[in-house]
Amino acid sequence: MTAMFTVARWRAEAIRSAGEAAVRLRTLGQSLRDAQAKTPDPAWIWIADAGQIDAQLDVLAGLSPASCPLYGVPFAVKDNIDVAGWPTTAACPDFRYIAERSATVVRQLQAAGAVLIGKTNLDQFATGLVGTRSPYGAVPNTFSDSHISGGSSSGSASVVARGLVAFALGTDTAGSGRVPAGFNNLVGFKPTPGLFSTTGVVPACRTLDCVSVFALTAADAAEVAGVLESADGRAAEPHFQERPREVYAFPQRLRVGIPASPVFFDEGYRQQFVAASSHAESMGWQSGDFDLSPCSEVAAELYQGPWTAERYAVAGAWIERGVPGMDPVVAGVISAGRQYSAVQSFQSLYRIRELATSINALWERYDVLMVPTAPHLPTFAQVQAEPVACNSGLGTYTNFVNLLGFSAIAVPAGMTAEGLPFGVTFIARGGCDWALLDLAARWQRSQVLPLGAGLCSPAEYEQAPLSSPPGSMPLAVVGAHLAGLPLHHQITERGGRLRTRTRTASCYRLYALADTHPPKPGLVRDEAGAAIEVEVYDMPPETIASFLAGIPSPLGLGSIELADGSWVTGFICEPCAVRNALEITAYGGWHSYLAGAGSRAPA
Numbered sequence: 328m329t330a331m332f333t334v335a336r337w338r339a340e341a342i343r344s345a346g347e348a349a350v351r352l353r354t355l356g357q358s359l360r361d362a363q364a365k366t367p368d369p370a371w372i373w374i375a376d377a378g379q380i381d382a383q384l385d386v387l388a389g390l391s392p393a394s395c396p397l398y399g400v401p402f403a404v405k406d407n408i409d410v411a412g413w414p415t416t417a418a419c420p421d422f423r424y425i426a427e428r429s430a431t432v433v434r435q436l437q438a439a440g441a442v443l444i445g446k447t448n449l450d451q452f453a454t455g456l457v458g459t460r461s462p463y464g465a466v467p468n469t470f471s472d473s474h475i476s477g478g479s480s481s482g483s484a485s486v487v488a489r490g491l492v493a494f495a496l497g498t499d500t501a502g503s504g505r506v507p508a509g510f511n512n513l514v515g516f517k518p519t520p521g522l523f524s525t526t527g528v529v530p531a532c533r534t535l536d537c538v539s540v541f542a543l544t545a546a547d548a549a550e551v552a553g554v555l556e557s558a559d560g561r562a563a564e565p566h567f568q569e570r571p572r573e574v575y576a577f578p579q580r581l582r583v584g585i586p587a588s589p590v591f592f593d594e595g596y597r598q599q600f601v602a603a604s605s606h607a608e609s610m611g612w613q614s615g616d617f618d619l620s621p622c623s624e625v626a627a628e629l630y631q632g633p634w635t636a637e638r639y640a641v642a643g644a645w646i647e648r649g650v651p652g653m654d655p656v657v658a659g660v661i662s663a664g665r666q667y668s669a670v671q672s673f674q675s676l677y678r679i680r681e682l683a684t685s686i687n688a689l690w691e692r693y694d695v696l697m698v699p700t701a702p703h704l705p706t707f708a709q710v711q712a713e714p715v716a717c718n719s720g721l722g723t724y725t726n727f728v729n730l731l732g733f734s735a736i737a738v739p740a741g742m743t744a745e746g747l748p749f750g751v752t753f754i755a756r757g758g759c760d761w762a763l764l765d766l767a768a769r770w771q772r773s774q775v776l777p778l779g780a781g782l783c784s785p786a787e788y789e790q791a792p793l794s795s796p797p798g799s800m801p802l803a804v805v806g807a808h809l810a811g812l813p814l815h816h817q818i819t820e821r822g823g824r825l826r827t828r829t830r831t832a833s834c835y836r837l838y839a840l841a842d843t844h845p846p847k848p849g850l851v852r853d854e855a856g857a858a859i860e861v862e863v864y865d866m867p868p869e870t871i872a873s874f875l876a877g878i879p880s881p882l883g884l885g886s887i888e889l890a891d892g893s894w895v896t897g898f899i900c901e902p903c904a905v906r907n908a909l910e911i912t913a914y915g916g917w918h919s920y921l922a923g924a925g926s927r928a929p930a
Contacts, residue, residue, distance in 0.1 A: 332782050334400050334493045334547040335791045338440075341399025342392045348399040349384050352442050355401060356380045359445065359491065369464030370476075370485040372406045372416060374445040379413070383442045395440030396550055396794065403495040404433060405483050406446040407453055407529040408538070417529045418451040418461040419642075421650040430527025432496060432538050432555055439554045444492050447482025451657045452642045453498055453531040455479050456506045456701075456721040457710050460654045465707065469511045469780035470747055473706050477507035477721070479531075480539065484511045487541045488779040494542045494551050500531045501629055502701075502725025504539025505737040509700030509750030512779055514767060515737035516540040516548040519571060519757040520729055523555045532629075532637040535729040543778040545738070545767035549793045552764065556797045571732070571758030573867040574822030575796055576765050577694045583607055584693035587616035590723050593703035595743035600699050603740040603751050607697060610773055617689055617696065621682050626726035628679055630660065630719065633672040634730075639664030656714045683731055690756050695766065698724040700737045700750040724752060732757040736767045739776050761796040761865075765824055768793055795826055799865035802874075803887050803897030805837070806848040806917045809862055813845040817877065821870035830858040830915075832888040838900070838908035839920065840881075848917045849882065849900030849908060858890055860916030861897065871896075880904075 331337040331351075341348035359374050375383075392398045404410065407417040409426035410433055416423045429437075437443065450460040458481030459465040466481035468474040469488040476485055480497025484507030487495050497504045499517040508515025516539060523538040530536055538555070542548040585604055591597040608614060628634060638661045639646075646658045689696065701721050710717045728735050733754050740751045753770075755763055768790060777784055795801070802823065807814040810825070836856040838849045850859060866874070875884055881904035887897035914920040 330490055330782070331493065332490045332778065333543055333788050334397065334550050336788065337400040337493050338396070338398050345388070345392070345399070349387075352384065352399070352401060353377070353380060355491075356444060367464070369461075369466050370448055370482040372418070372446050372448050372463050372482070373414060375443060380442065380444075383437065386437070387440060387442065390440055392440070396554060397436060398440035400441045400494070401444045401492045402436060402441050403445050403447050403483060403486050403492045404443065405449050405453075405480050405495070405497045407449060407498060408433060408446070408496060409527040410443060410446065413446065415446075415529065417453070418449045418463060419645065419650070420462060420652040422645060422652075426527070428527065431524035433527070435554050436551070445486075447480070447486060447495060449481060450479035450503075451654045452529070452638070452661065453479040453500060453503060454638060454657045454660050455718055456502055456725075457705075457714075457718050458507065459707065459710055460657050462652050462654065468704070468747075473708075474704055474747065475510065475707060475710055477510040477701070479503040480507050480541070483541050484508055484513055484515070487511075487543065488513055490779060490782045494540060494547055497539045497541055498528060498531065499537045499539040500535050500729060502722050502728075504537065504541070505725050505735060505752055506701050506721055508541055508737040509752070510704055510748060512739045512748040512750070512776065513737075514542045514545050514548050514739070514771075516542070516552060516764065516767075517728070517735045517737075518552065518760050519734040520732055521570070522760055530637075530641050532634055534637065535634070537729060543782070544788070544790050545736070545764050545771055546791045546793055548736075548767070549761070549764040552760065553794045553797050571756065572822075572869065573761070573796070574759045575761045575799065575865050575867060576819070576822060576824035577759075577762045578819055579611070581612040581695065581766070582693045583612045583614045584617040584689055584696040585614050586619045586698055588619070589699060591699070591702045592720060595745065595747070596699060596701075596703050596749055599741045599743060599749035600751070603749075604697070606740075606773070610769075614697075615692065617693070621686050622727040623723070625679055625682050625686070625730050626722060628675050629726045629730060630722075633664075633667040633675045635661065636664035636667045636672065660715070679730055686731060687756070694755065695759075695763070696754040698752050698754065700724065700752045704747050728754060734758070734760045734763055736763040738767045738770050739774065741776070761824065762822065765793055795865045798868060800868050800871055801826060801895040802864045802866045802871075802884075803831075803861045803889070803895050804864065805850050805859060805861050805898050807845050808898070809917060812917075817874065818864055818866075821866065821874060823864040823866045823870070826863045826865050828860070828862050830860055830890045832890055832892070833858045834888065835859045836905075836910060836912045837914070837917070837920075838905040839911050839924075840900070840904060840908050847882065848911065848920070849905050850887070850898060851900055851902055851905055857912050857915070859912070860918065861887070861889070863889070863895060
């Protein structure tokens with residue numbers, strides 16, 4: 328069977344031949360079941376049987392490939408996410424039940440054409456960052472059998488890194504969607520709490536849980552994220568009151584905060600972080616340091632404070648019954664939640680909000696924080712010797728993020744001298760999800776790392792451009808708002824992201840308007856005109872009103888036809904304003920006019 332690996336490759340082959348795609352997916356399922364029967368793979372808890380795959384293929388046959396961004400793409404989900412008719416265990420056999428309805432995220436993915444191959448192993452009840460706390464087995468690192476995979480989404484990371492599926496869902500409350508990504512050379516996208524639905528997910532901490540995405544590339548993660556944006560409102564509950572303002576892109580000259588005194592338990596990881604910081608500077612980013620200690624104090628509230636009571640609300644009854652399948656370390660962590668009172672819970676909440684005030688001031692200095700995804704990659708022996716302390720250390724750079732409502736993405740950043748993966752995580756305020764995906768894509772393009780567990784080189788799988796954020800408003804600009812020109816900042820300060828550079832349909836005229844500061848052109852539709860260069864930006868819809876309010880007469884926003892026949896919102900000009908203006912249509916665009924005006928007449 329030909330390896331597809333990336334979302335883009337699987338989809339392209341499925342669209343080329345739906346029949347061959349169905350054969351590939353059936354063969355994939357059968358080969359995984361055969362391998363599991365021969366030598367059980369601890370990454371899997373459940374692999375779809377032939378009937379379950381055929382049922383999905385029957386639905387797929389009725390879908391339009393053009394309208395399905397994940398058409399024919401195989402995926403897996405962590406086994407705390409419900410799938411109708413399939414068992415859910417949360418890695419506790421006695422907790423097992425057959426789900427009556429699929430989780431919202433599963434239904435969204437299948438409606439987009441994705442085919443579910445199986446459910447993956449996890450640290451029991453999503454409690455852990457090690458990938459060893461499961462009666463179904465400890466999941467080894469894909470680069471070293473003696474090292475851990477990271478948890479709790481251990482299985483999801485493993486199957487993507489090995490190319491068994493194109494992407495997988497995990498969950499992330501304290502780092503479970505980032506640490507396994509860092510340990511297996513993957514992209515791990517943890518959205519702003521509430522961006523993806525958690526309906527149908529066995530909760531760890533209901534107010535903090537996020538569904539996360541494991542993928543080989545940022546472009547793949549973005550494709551999945553575009554499908555998953557919550558269909559049922561804010562999925563996280565009382566801890567967050569407002570949906571943050573969306574940002575689709577950061578400035579090219581990024582301001583990056585780096586921990587002033589980063590914590591490491593391994594010299595190889597320290598060296599790799601120094602190299603990653605130098606690489607960031609080579610990309611033209613401006614870096615400065617920040618004090619991690621307030622973030623660490625927030626993090627302490629998650630496992631050393633009343634938030635463990637929220638975990639106890641889910642699994643406490645099973646612990647009290649002493650069911651035989653309970654992992655003793657997990658039982659001990661969750662049982663700590665019994666000791667906290669309502670008063671202590673409120674005190675913890677108040678303290679987090681106090682700390683958040685000072686931490687949020689960082690966003691006045693920096694666009695993102697860049698931290699090591701983890702301080703080291705431990706061996707199984709190290710985890711066995713100190714199961715709680717080792718696990719706690721892995722959350723140094725992850726535990727505080729959801730408590731503060733931030734977004735984050737883990738990306739590969741190098742290999743140690745021992746050949747083990749090292750990754751960094753970019754953290755931003757809530758609402759910067761698409762900006763982080765865009766940043767991760769830029770970071771990956773600047774690297775020369777293989778994908779996953781050495782599946783292929785970047786040259787073999789050139790990254791596709793990122794898809795547009797759902798609900799974004801395309802805005803075509805033709806003059807002073809173009810990149811590099813005086814008003815472009817009005818796009819970037821509103822979080823706009825370049826979608827494409829293209830041309831209008833061949834029915835427009837362009838004029839250099841008189842007495843405008845800075846100089847601006849006017850675009851007027853005329854069937855006898857020509858095609859004019861434009862840049863199209865994805866804009867957060869809530870920013871358009873303020874953008875429109877700043878546009879002076881005789882310009883305005885209207886509908887513009889592009890060369891491919893599509894229509895977008897863009898700058899147009901009142902026809903009366905061009906009567907005494909200089910026509911510059913022959914230059915083909917404002918940039919060309921500015922470069923050639925005064926030196927020669929247009930041809």
